[in-house]
């Protein structure tokens with residue numbers, strides 16, 4: 076089975092004009108994500124999570140090493156075609172919908188991966204899929220509501236439905252629960268767990284700072300610090316107090332609560 080993601084020795088650096096030297100954002104990252112796996116990507120602010128997601132989303136090329144996304148080697152393929160097979164939910168996507176689209180129309184734009192909607196190009200099958208996805212995430216009643224008028228939590232679920240329109244093989248969620256209240260967060264996490272159940276071949280990666288924001292479907296985790304992998308592998312073996320303490324450079328205790336995780340800083344006094 077072709078991995079959804081296969082990164083070997085991936086490093087990425089950028090020229091830092093202030094310091095007048097190259098700055099490493101990723102260092103020698105090895106990472107394999109297989110179809111049907113659901114990864115958590117955790118790290119402190121500035122650890123390189125978004126940079127790594129941008130490699131996975133075929134947005135950035137590594138400066139060194141190789142990155143195969145859905146079996147295609149970055150640097151050798153048409154990125155637009157590859158990106159069409161990847162679902163991406165990030166804050167930037169939400170901000171892009173400034174025009175007056177309804178939530179249902181925002182989902183429809185996912186079919187072509189555009190921001191604007193060309194109604195004339197939308198066929199009945201596309202409309203039916205959009206309706207099914209809205210229903211699946213408890214958003215059927217929002218279909219005709221202006222997207223701008225939806226709550227933050229509703230918008231995130233609408234964006235999840237949008238990302239699934241082209242039946243992506245790889246779904247990338249960059250801090251999907253940020254800014255959501257408790258019911259909003261739980262509704263989102265349950266939507267992500269539903270994807271894991273109903274689209275068994277789809278691989279997902281969820282970026283977060285908080286283990287409490289990981290869906291119950293999480294199977295694996297990769298912990299990043301200063302652009303380097305601290306630990307990666309099956310979730311229960313990776314999301315340990317010792318590993319998270321190294322990742323966040325502070326003593327952390329982790330508890331498994333049912334099918335979720337909870338972490339808190341160990342008192343240091």
Ligand SMILES: Nc1ncnc2c1ncn2[C@@H]1O[C@H](COP(=O)(O)OP(=O)(O)OP(=O)(O)O)[C@@H](O)[C@H]1O
Pocket residue numbers: 089090091098100118119120121122123124125126127
């Ligand atoms: N184009 C760039 N040029 C120089 N430095 C960059 C560039 N893009 C990102 N960085 C730096 O690389 C580091 C990693 O950034 P990245 O956004 O990947 O971290 P992150 O783990 O997603 O952080 P956060 O949790 O705060 O979103 C940061 O220190 C950031 O300032």
